[in-house]
Each structure stands twice: as C-alpha cells, then as structure tokens.
Amino acid sequence: MDKPQQHRDAEIQQAIDHYLQARQAILALGREVPERIGGNDNIIGRIGEFIGLRFLEALGQQPSMMSGSSNPGFDLEEGGQRTQVKAITHENRRGRSVRLTPGWTQFLLMELGEHYTPERIGVLTLVQQERAMEDGFAKIATPIVSLTMLGPKGLISRYGRVYSRDELNALGI
Numbered sequence: 001m002d003k004p005q006q007h008r009d010a011e012i013q014q015a016i017d018h019y020l021q022a023r024q025a026i027l028a029l030g031r032e033v034p035e036r037i038g039g040n041d042n043i044i045g046r047i048g049e050f051i052g053l054r055f056l057e058a059l060g061q062q063p064s065m066m067s068g069s070s071n072p073g074f075d076l077e078e079g080g081q082r083t084q085v086k087a088i089t090h091e092n093r094r095g096r097s098v099r100l101t102p103g104w105t106q107f108l109l110m111e112l113g114e115h116y117t118p119e120r121i122g123v124l125t126l127v128q129q130e131r132a133m134e135d136g137f138a139k140i141a142t143p144i145v146s147l148t149m150l151g152p153k154g155l156i157s158r159y160g161r162v163y164s165r166d167e168l169n170a171l172g173i
Contacts, residue, residue, distance in 0.1 A: 035065050039075075047116055048087025049075050051173065052108045055121055055163075056083065058171040073103015081105050086145045087112050095147035102142060109156060111147055118168055122150045124160035132159045 023043055030038045030046060036053065039046045049065060053076060056063050063076035063083055074082035084104035086097050089112045100107065105126045113119040132138035132155055149155045150162050163171070 034067065038065055038067065044087055044089060044112075044116075045085075048110055048112070049085050051087070051110060051112075051116075051118055052076060052083065052085040052121075055108070055110075055118075055168070055171065055173050058173055073101040074105075083108060086110070088145070088147055089116065090114070097145040099142045099144050107156075107160075109145060109147075109149055111150060118173060119165050120150050120162055121168060121173075122154075122156035122160055122162045124149075124156045128159040129155070 026037065026043055026046060027041070029036075037046050037050045039049060053063060053065060056076065056078075061078055061081070063078040063081070066075055066077060073084055075085045076083040082104050083106040084101060085108045086100075087110045088095055088097050107122075107124045107126075107129070109122040109124075111119045111121075129138060129141070133141065137158065138155055143149075143155070149157070151157060156162055
C-alpha cells in the first residue's frame with residue numbers, strides 16, 4: 001500500500017516529464033532560430049528576451065538578439081542601443097532578481113504572470129537612470145532589479161515608462 005504522501009507521485013512524475021519535454025522544445029527552437037529565442041539554459045531569461053524582442057518590435061524598434069550565451073550588460077542590440085532584459089515571474093515571491101549590469105542603454109523589466117504572460121513591462125533609458133541618480137532618487141548605477149521599480153513610487157514609473165496589461169494587449173504582446 002502507498003504511503004499517504006506518495007499517492008500523487010505518478011501525477012508529479014507526469015508533470016516533471018511535461019516540463020522536461022517543453023524545456024527540450026525551447027532549447028531545440030533556440031538552436032533552430034537563435035535570433036528569436038537563443039541564449040543560455042535559463043529558460044525564463046529566454047522567454048523574457050523573446051517577449052522583449054516582440055515588444056520592442058511592436059514599438060517600432062528592430063533589435064537583434066545577441067549571439068552567444070552570455071553578454072555583458074545587454075541582450076538585444078540595434079545600432080548603438082543596447083537593451084538589457086530582466087523578467088520576474090509571479091513564482092518569484094520576493095519579486096527580486098539580480099543586479100542591473102552596466103553596458104546597457106535601454107533596460108526592460110517585465111513582470112510575467114500566469115502562463116508567463118507579461119502583466120507590465122517597464123522601459124528605462126540610461127539617460128533616465130542618470131537623471132534619477134542626479135536627483136538623488138537612484139542611489140547606485142547597479143541596483144538590484146525588483147518589481148517595485150514598476151510600482152507607482154518605483155524608478156521606472158517615475159523616470160521611465162511602464163506599459164500596462166491593456167497597453168501590451170493593444171500592442172499585440
């Protein structure tokens with residue numbers, strides 16, 4: 001007889017198998033179309049960069065995804081504009097990520113909700129961040145990325161632009 005905590009083991013194993021199959025499909029697509037969903041083995045990062053690419057294209061930009069698995073300070077590039085993309089999912093209970101890495105001229109922060117659908121996307125330029133530092137609002141050039149940046153008192157809300165779910169829907173994102 002199964003122990004009480006084991007009665008859903010088959011269901012758990014099936015979910016793990018589905019996750020691994022989806023992960024392998026994303027990695028395979030990354031090998032086939034690296035310019036759309038390439039990158040390292042951080043699947044959330046790849047998803048964020050793909051959404052960021054589509055978002056910037058909807059705004060009229062034409063960035064290219066950087067080749068290789070790791071680039072200092074940016075993920076997308078168009079001419080001299082270098083975009084760093086950070087995605088934070090609702091699974092991240094603290095709503096925090098890593099430090100912002102120098103090298104970018106445009107920063108995208110996205111909050112990914114259910115099914116990794118973007119709830120909000122914030123855009124901040126380096127010039128806007130420098131202005132926040134001059135004003136004393138931002139204390140350092142390499143803050144820890146947090147969803148609070150998208151909130152009403154946050155860095156991106158005050159100095160950049162935050163796109164709401166409705167605005168993202170209107171853009172087809």
